[in-house]
Amino acid sequence: MSSNKKYWKSVEELNENSSIVETLRNNEFVEPIPTEDFLSDKESLSSSSTTRRDFLKYVGFSTAAATLAACEGPVHKSIPYVLQPEQIIPGVADYYATTMFDGFDFANLLVKTREGRPIKIENNTIAGAKFAANARVHASVLSLYDSMRLKVTKIAQKDANWQEADLKIKASLADAKAKGGQVVLLTGTLASPSTEKLIAEFIAKNPTAKHIVYDSVSESAALDAFEAVYGERALVDYDFSKANTIVSLDADFLGDWQGGGFDSGYAQGRIPQAGKMSKHYQFEANMTLSGAAADKRVPMTVANQKQALIKIYSIITGASVASGKVANEDVVVKAAQQLKAAGSKGLLVSGIQDKNAQLLVLAINQALGSEAFSTIGTRQIRKGSNEKVAQLIADMNAGSVHTLIMSGVNPVYTLADSAKFVSGLKKVKLSVAFSLREDETASITNIAVPAPHYLESWNDLMLTKGTYSVVQPTIRPLFSSKQFQEALLSWNGNGVSFYDYIKANAAAYTAGTTWNKAVHDGVVVGTPSGASAGSVDYSAAANALASSKGANGFELVLYTKTGLGDGQQANNPWLQEFPDPITRVSWDNYVTVAPADAKKLGLENKIVANGGLNGSIATLTVNGTKMDVPVIVQPGQAVGTLGLALGYGKKAALKEEMQVGVNAYAFYTNFNNVQSASIAKANGEYEFACVQSQKTLMGRGDIIKETTLTIFNTKDSKEWNEVPMVSLDHKEVEATKVDLWESFDRSVGHHFNLSIDLNACTGCGACVIACHAENNVPVVGKSEVRRSRDMHWLRIDRYYSSQDTFAEDNEKKESFNGLFGDKGSLGGFGQMENPADNPQVAFQPVMCQHCNHAPCETVCPVAATSHGRQGQNQMAYNRCVGTRYCANNCPYKVRRFNWFLYNNNDEFDFHMNDDLGRMVVNPDVNVRSRGVMEKCSMCIQKTQLTILTAKREGREVNVDEFQTACSSACTTGAMVFGDVNNKESKVAKLAEDKRMYHLLEHVGTKPNVFYHVKVRNT
Amino acid sequence: MKKVGNHNSISRKIFFSLALALTFSLTSLSQNATPAAPAADSASAPAAPAATGGGDAVAGKALFNANCAACHALDKKMTGPALRGVSARHTKEWLYSWVANSSAMIKAGDATAVKLFNENNKAVMTAFPQLSKQDIDNIIAYTDEKKPEPVAAVGVTPDGKGGQVKEDGISNNVILGALSLVMLMLVIMLFFVNNVLTKVAKANGIEVADKEPGLPIWKAFAKNQFLVLVTSIFLLLASGYFVYGWMMQVGVDQDYEPIQPIHYSHRIHAGSNGIDCKYCHSAARVSKNAGIPSLNVCMNCHKNISEVSDTTATPEHSKAFYDGEIKKLYDAVGWDGTKYTGKTKPVKWVRIHNLPDFAYFNHSQHVTVAGIECQKCHGPVQTYEIQKQFAPLTMGWCIKCHRETDVKMEGNAYYTKIHEELSKKYGVDKLTAAQMGGLECGKCHY
Secondary structure (H helix, E strand, C coil): CCCCCCCCCCHHHHCCCCHHHHHHHHCCCCCCCCHHHHHHCHHHHHHCCCCHHHHHHHHHHHHHHHHHHHHCCCCCEECCCCCCCCCCCCCCCEEEEEEEECCCCEEEEEEEEECCEEEEEEECCCCCCCCCCCHHHHHHHHHHCCCCECCCCEECCEECCHHHHHHHHHHHHHHHHHHCCEEEEEECCCCCHHHHHHHHHHHHHCCCEEEEECCCCCCHHHHHHHHHHHCCCCECCCCHHHCCEEEEECCCCCCCHHHCCCHHHHHHCCCCECCECCEEEEEECCCCHHHHHCCEEEECCHHHHHHHHHHHHHHHHCCCCCCCCCCCHHHHHHHHHHHHHHHHHEEEEECCCCHHHHHHHHHHHHHHCCCCCCCCCCECCCCCCHHHHHHHHHHHHHCCEEEEEEECCCHHHHCCCHHHHHHHHHHCCEEEEEECECCCCCCCCCEEEECCCHHHCCEEECCECCEEEEECCCCCCCCCCCCHHHHHHHHCCCCCCHHHHHHHHHCCCCCCCCHHHHHHHCEEECCCCCCCCCCCCHHHHHHHHHCCCCCCCEEEEEEEECCCECCCCCCCHHHHHCCCCCCCEECCCCEEECHHHHHHHCCCEEECCCCCEEEEEEEEEECCEEEEEEEEECCCCCCCEEEEEECCCCCCCCCHHHCCCCCHHHHCHHHCCEEEEEEEEEEEEEEEEECCCCCCCCCCCCCCCEEEHHHHHHCCHHHHCCCCEEEECCEEEEHHHCCCCCCCCCCCCCCEEEEEECCCCCCCCHHHHHHHHHHCCCCCCHHHHHCCCCCCCCEEEEEEECCCCHHHHHHHHHCCCCCCCCCCHHHHHHHHHCCCCCCEEEEEEECCCCCCCCHHHHHCCCCCEEECCCCCEEECHHHCCCCCHHHHHCCCCCCEECCCCCCCCHHHCCHHHCCCHHHHCCCCCCCCCCCCEECCCCCHHHHHHHHHHHHHHCCCCCCCCCCCHHHHHCCCCCEEEEECCCCCCHHHHHHCCCCEECCCHHHCCCCCEEEECEEECC | CHHHHHHHHHHHHHHHHHHHHHHHHHHHHHHHHCCCHHHHHHHHHHHCCCCCCCCCHHHHHHHHHHHHCCCCCCCCCCCCCCCCCHHHHCCHHHHHHHHHCHHHHHHHCCHHHHHHHHHCCCCCCCCCCCCCHHHHHHHHHHHCCCCCCCCCCHHHCCCCCCCHHHHHHHHHHHHHHHHHHHHHHHHHHHHHHHHHHHHHHHHHCCCCCCCCCCCCHHHHHHHCHHHHHHHHHHHHHHHHHHHHHHHHCCCCCCCCCCCCCCCCCHHHHHHHCCCCHHHHCHHHHCCCCCCCCCHHHHHHHHCCCCCCCHHHCCCCCCHHHHHHHHHHHHHHHCECCCCECCCCCCCCEECCCCCCCCCCCCHHHHHHHCCCCCHHHHCCHHHCCCCCCCCCCCHHHHHHHHHHCECCCCCCHHHHHHHHHHHHHHCCCCCECHHHHHCCHHHHCC
């Protein structure tokens, strides 16, 4: 029924005397449309060269032409090799063993190549290859195809060629020799026996030359301490698998501490076996991956950690050193006592950048007789000396450096006092940079030489003493690059190629094997000898440490993020889009503030209507340097400390989208990662691209199941791994036993399952990047991520929990009584939503669960998603019409919709938008288009290939031969993939484990991905 | 009456000419059946033994083809020199020792041997100690045969054996022409008969009554609503059928037969010479791609085959044409007749079989595991002068085969257990690809 009410659009309309109301009522268009003016101007109309008829003709012609052109199918050309290399069969992947070391990250690798293009990084699993790839190493294959790489040699920022540059450098070297001017080779840590030999030869030829090693993120304190005790500049290669009590003071050994790569050893002790698992104490300022994995994590300022270290030292060695006041003394003492009791099974590590602290670490481990601590096979991957770099800058400013040749370093970006370096650089007669990109340094040196990527070059490495590894090229150099070592050979007047030079040198390291075998295997394990400890006055070190002063105001603790590390690969969109495991923020760095401090300072984070996270902006001041930085309120951040990640804020040789964050190196004064800072709220609000907005679990116990080791050992699995019950025919039955549909027979053939152990998962993110590379997952950019349109097929959810068990959460929720008061639900829920000051953290990788009763399959109107007999939930992209019903019906929210065309689209100027970046695309997997739903396929292309290979060879599939990209990238053993119908396989045994549970079991989806209950040794 | 007689004479003439035409076409058809005896004669002519020096030239030819032809031709220098009349250039004894072990002779410093060695780019000739003196005599006998006079082109041979191919087409045309003539005649006859009858009626004074001018038929049709409805439904359905049919062929390129940069004939290679498909398309055994062979594979044979034999030529493509195509290959691979120059021009073949990117197909699965003949999907390639797409390559076509084809499981350990379990489940002895899960979307779309 219609009504006769008066409707009005604005208050103005109610005023009867208003003239504008009258006008508006009678005239739809307030402004007159200028048709008259336009059409009455006959003169200009007739003088126009395009008449209306012409216009129509053009329209007609172009429409007809387009229609005709569309009728003709495109003609594809196919160009075979003229001379096909013997090893290459088009369509079949080849694998080459190589080794990666870029001065920061290192790993023993197998590189998958297709038709001569490296497309994926895999771990080298041969005996002796102990360093597995982390997220950045997995992404490094994309950095090879970086369109912003330096392509030709530049002299004075103008395109030139290497021959000209070589002549100039040689002339300058001769000049330096004649005049006695200083020649400096400034490189990152090389860890390459041949390169070091070459440099020694170079110095012998040029007596005025010297070699300075510079690490952008310094481990100088630990190096100095080890050198003082053992007379060798190296780092200890701790074996965490041999320790069952681990105490860490600010050492993020699951992150980048001393190069990282300790996670597989650590994870071995974290899986409860025979009722035992390792115990891990973590005292730290920032919330790190190691802190997240720890059984007991104590947030502590670095100054307090120093005192705690002295306390532990005195308890273990019995030395009486007066420490200052120790915060959390009870926990520190307890940790020290347990460590002492563990004896040779104990291990203490520390990331405190103080030589005295590092001396105490050595003393404690010596006193323990720790098995995990060995001076045999020390790490050679950090050699940098802070003093020498400082001296170099002074020399440069004094004008005493004649020629400066840099390789693999970017001091203009990574030095705190880069202004001083730049002014010094101007006084150098000739400066040369061998660089992958025309970065901040290479763009102001006299000569910039394009260096080849590690996948394009030969080299040899000695990552740990005694283990010789070979770097071999997997592709012909893409640009006219010149390797630093080749240049050195030319300057030394040596005519051989660097390959021949390495090969000649290799004899010393490849005893008992051949060069070809060494190249094939990638590593040759030697038998190094350990060093014996010299006498060092540890108590003096302890006393010096005890009297060290804390920071004024806030302690700013600089760290490297899992995504970007030291920032070398800042132009890598995979890494930029990788959400930080802890904060889940991508495309940014930020200052992390403890919740208590944030409240005091008025800093806050809030979630806005579209699910995006907004944060306050704060002004950080360190030594007079000011910077406006967005704020993340980080539960677990030690009160009085701030965290800020290095590696961001780069500008040179970066696509516009990648120029994100602030450059924290500006605060990295004297290579000290702890700085006194002050912080104040600034105006404005910052929009983050954060992929996780929930902060607590709020009693949803069956997403993450957790228990303690005591309960795990003493109680029945029904208590700690409860199976939800539902009512069927008025009887309580286990939810997993109820079927809405008739189940298919899955006992025949293969049935794939993926097992994820929450105890072993450290949240390192290698699987996320490996999945990106294997499945051509597109990068969507910051603003799309903010709109929760990220395309990651595999995400690692991070959960904080405020209570020790989720049962307590539930109990608290159940016992709410009324709105207000102690048990009031109003305040209670608020409390539960507020993450604790020191929450426990759990990581949970979530991908498509490949449900046997998949809710997505039943709602698809076009049957684009269906179930395979082998357990995979299949997605036929070409059939999908984009209704997104499936995503809405998925309880795990793992389906991703292509809102846009992400390849060949200038709006998404990432690697899929240029020919070079597209070379990384896996030809066995579709590149999805706009309007199509996509999701994890359980790497069906890999399982099918494994089956085909077996069929072709006429054999059964070997036990544990099946792999997915994520499971093969996982080195902690958290992800295990395989065929549960093969009872021999690892995954079949894991599926029977008592800790096994499915995500949201009560929904009855019967997933083919299962998890293992997290056990904490509290 | 006169006219009637006139009419008869015309039709008789026409009948006569038709009969004549039919006879001609019959005789021309019968020619197809006559055996090509003259061709056989010309082929056997040069093989007549011209026994010289006690060798058997026929046995010698077999030996020559088996042992020498890889590097020697009779009339042309290849890796080794041309061998026709080699006995005139060297003594028999010298030849015996040369064939047995040439490098020993060179080492020993035999002047002729060293000279020969240097003349031929210092290529060492394989030693043939297994050849007896009699064998060598036979080979020499073969090399001493006189060069046969070039056989006159096949098309010129009397009684037109070469005309065969064309005549098939002509005879068809003749029959069609005759048929249409008959039709035309019938129409004319009808006209005349009508004419005559009218005249007869007129003559007899019978007036043929004109029909009542009723409603024109289209108006009657338009008035009948039922008919209009039925017709329009029919038209709609019919047009729907054709539109659907048209749409279904969009993107289906069956019989796509593009012109390639080099006229490569599968008929000659796979057909006449019987080369195995997988000799050139070797990747089909292990890879998802069958692969267009790289040019070095062509050169395995074409290093020595720089021209086609006379019998290869067809009326459409002359020997000169084929030789020109081989020249194109040499040009592309950078072969100057004796060595590679290094100047290559990769060949841009036009791709014929194009599966869309969202469909995954693996050759090795079908070729090696299932043991399917290439011809099953690619058609009688050995008869194709120009390669074309034989199959529609549509999903329905794939599925049909997957439903019908039994999986080849014998002797493949992979299938042993699965076969046992599945055959129990389905109660069959043989399993089709579909029963193995070969119809699941994800097996081909990922």
